[in-house]
Amino acid sequence: MKKISTLLSVAIFVMACKAQEQPKVSETTEKSSYYFTHKSKLVVGIIVDQMRYDYLTRFYNKYGEGGFKRMMNEGFNCKNNHFNYVPTKTAPGHASVFSGTTPKYHGIIANDWYDKDLKKSVYCAGDESVNPVGTTSSAGKMSPHRMLTTTFADENRLFTQMRGKSIGVSVKDRGAILPAGHSANAAYWFYGKDQGDFISSTYYMNDLPQWVKDFNKSDAAESYLKPWDTYYNIETYTESGTDLNDFEEGFEGKETATFPYDLNVLKDKNGGFDIIKATAYGNSIVADFAIAALSGEQLGQDNDTDVLTVSFSSTDYVGHNFGVNSKEIEDTYIRLDLDLERFYKALDEKVGKGNYTVFLTADHAAVDVPAYLQSVKIPAGYVNTKEERAQMESFLQNKYGANFIENISNNQIFLDRAKIAEMNLELEDVQEALVNEIIGYQNIYKAYSATTMSTTSFPIGLEALLQKGYNQKRSGDIIFEYNAAYISYGRKGSTHGSGFDYDTHVPLLFFGKGIKHGQTFDKTEITDIAPTMSALLDISFPNGAIIGKPLEFVLD
Numbered sequence: 206m207k208k209i210s211t212l213l214s215v216a217i218f219v220m221a222c223k224a225q226e227q228p229k230v231s232e233t234t235e236k237s238s239y240y241f242t243h244k245s246k247l248v249v250g251i252i253v254d255q256m257r258y259d260y261l262t263r264f265y266n267k268y269g270e271g272g273f274k275r276m277m278n279e280g281f282n283c284k285n286n287h288f289n290y291v292p293t294k295t296a297p298g299h300a301s302v303f304s305g306t307t308p309k310y311h312g313i314i315a316n317d318w319y320d321k322d323l324k325k326s327v328y329c330a331g332d333e334s335v336n337p338v339g340t341t342s343s344a345g346k347m348s349p350h351r352m353l354t355t356t357f358a359d360e361n362r363l364f365t366q367m368r369g370k371s372i373g374v375s376v377k378d379r380g381a382i383l384p385a386g387h388s389a390n391a392a393y394w395f396y397g398k399d400q401g402d403f404i405s406s407t408y409y410m411n412d413l414p415q416w417v418k419d420f421n422k423s424d425a426a427e428s429y430l431k432p433w434d435t436y437y438n439i440e441t442y443t444e445s446g447t448d449l450n451d452f453e454e455g456f457e458g459k460e461t462a463t464f465p466y467d468l469n470v471l472k473d474k475n476g477g478f479d480i481i482k483a484t485a486y487g488n489s490i491v492a493d494f495a496i497a498a499l500s501g502e503q504l505g506q507d508n509d510t511d512v513l514t515v516s517f518s519s520t521d522y523v524g525h526n527f528g529v530n531s532k533e534i535e536d537t538y539i540r541l542d543l544d545l546e547r548f549y550k551a552l553d554e555k556v557g558k559g560n561y562t563v564f565l566t567a568d569h570a571a572v573d574v575p576a577y578l579q580s581v582k583i584p585a586g587y588v589n590t591k592e593e594r595a596q597m598e599s600f601l602q603n604k605y606g607a608n609f610i611e612n613i614s615n616n617q618i619f620l621d622r623a624k625i626a627e628m629n630l631e632l633e634d635v636q637e638a639l640v641n642e643i644i645g646y647q648n649i650y651k652a653y654s655a656t657t658m659s660t661t662s663f664p665i666g667l668e669a670l671l672q673k674g675y676n677q678k679r680s681g682d683i684i685f686e687y688n689a690a691y692i693s694y695g696r697k698g699s700t701h702g703s704g705f706d707y708d709t710h711v712p713l714l715f716f717g718k719g720i721k722h723g724q725t726f727d728k729t730e731i732t733d734i735a736p737t738m739s740a741l742l743d744i745s746f747p748n749g750a751i752i753g754k755p756l757e758f759v760l761d
Contacts, residue, residue, distance in 0.1 A: 246718075247505030247512075247556050248561070248742070249513045249514075249515065249561060250384060251514075252384065252514075252517070252567060254569075255525075255567065255570065256570065256712060258284070258710045259710075263444050272545035272546040273542050275545075275549060280715045280722060283759070286711055287729075287731070288711065289732060289752070290671075291670045292615055293703065294615075294701065295316055295568050295569065296313045296379045297314065298569050299516065302384065303383065303386065303734075303735055304356050306752050308673070308674045308680075311352055311749055313352055314615070314679050326614070329379050331347060337404060338407055338409075339413045339417070342398070342404075344396050344404065345404050346406060356385070356386035357735040357742075358371040358389065359386035369512065371386055371512045372385060372513050373514045374394075374403075375393075375394050376482050376519060377516065380516030384514035385512075391405060393494065397426075397478035403420065414501060417501065420501075425490055429481050429486035433465060434464050436543075437539070442532050442535050445531055445532050445534065446530040446531065453531055458470070458475065468480050481519075483519065485536055489540065491519075491544075492547065496547070505560060524698075524699050525699060528697070528698050530574070545565075562716075564734060569711065570701060571700065572692060572699055572700065572708065573699065573707070584688075587692060588648045588687055594610070597610060601635075616684060616702070617682075617684050620635065622682075632682070635682075643685060649688075650688045651685060651686040653683070654683055658671070686704060687703070711731070730753065736753045736754055740755035
């Protein structure tokens, strides 16, 4: 009897334990099912290169219902979104949006910068250790190795045990490479000249996938070597200036910067297929390729979230060439709106409406052509950097009997520190002396030494923006900022790079799965995007995202 009682007790105990364990298994299954049901299958991060916020409102009546307006009507519009650092340039912008931090931490301080150790200029994505794929040109020797932190796409790859894909697409190499992150499956960019193909590098692969080869063989690039005229009657383009003016550069081989432009005729004097990049059609071919990537890479087709980054860079080329008030820039945005509409339709069809999330922002904005501003009596102008440098060198020679300037670029001055040490001078003293000299120059608005940037905290103002853009190891000995709307550039076309609102105020639109409908005038910053996407996906924030914060009011 005792044996029977003992056996019964053991049986009851085992059954009780199993009964207690069962809910745990069920709970895990339910949580897993809930997670996979409620998370986005695909996150699409879109950057429109050189897009000012007012392009959303100025051209609003020319947009259709399926592009920018769809994002505003179905999603969330952050109307007071800004860059929170200087310089506002392409490579830092792309890195900052996707890493949730600034050049101070991710290290991409410009498109090109002077390397203090190598004593030469380096390119943000240049990498001699890799080889081109899809071309024999050195334009394929690219990777993200100079970016020091992760992107949210990297964190998604880590979270999914590398099952979730990360793909970058752009006309520009840096526009494809930096957003997709270090662990990306692929980054593809457009190589023009005599080829007209999307290419990559051995950092990602040894050969192009068949779908990319098929796309390149489809003669997509050739199809855009055609006349570029306004989409609507040019007389209706009342949101921009006159077509014929003195503020636009235009193309070689055409006497005036006026519509129409026959790209097939102009291509030989404008870099062959490269001319496509400098027109609205450059965005169209990127949209074509991004749509092909949805099927080619099978994005959003399983329970592991994929990330697709798309950078529309032709807006930047057009802006630089024609300026922010041109008919050309207006037509480019009208056509981009149509490209976005067909891209979103493809997402609806291939991934499924309600299964994907999109955000759209810019890597920087741009200033009105200063010559135009001058013509309407707004303070603006141009600076002569050669004269400035000569003046600085003369000052140093008179004060110290030597010239210590190694390089001036990106509004930064790099000094010969070894030479300063040889002369038994204090680096900080030389820095401050030069700061005190150049702050007296007519067009320089702010100037600070590296010592000040490293030892003084600036919580607000332009100084705070300069500090967030200052990287102690890579930046120069002195950083400076010109007066508002004063640029070092040609007298025709627009540029960017400052900490003023015309360069920092850019769109930020969210729509799709997990996004509320609404809008805000509360200030948001570009570094908030990556933490918001990470929060949406319930994954780790990028490892340098100590500045940005999730925008909770955006998330449903």
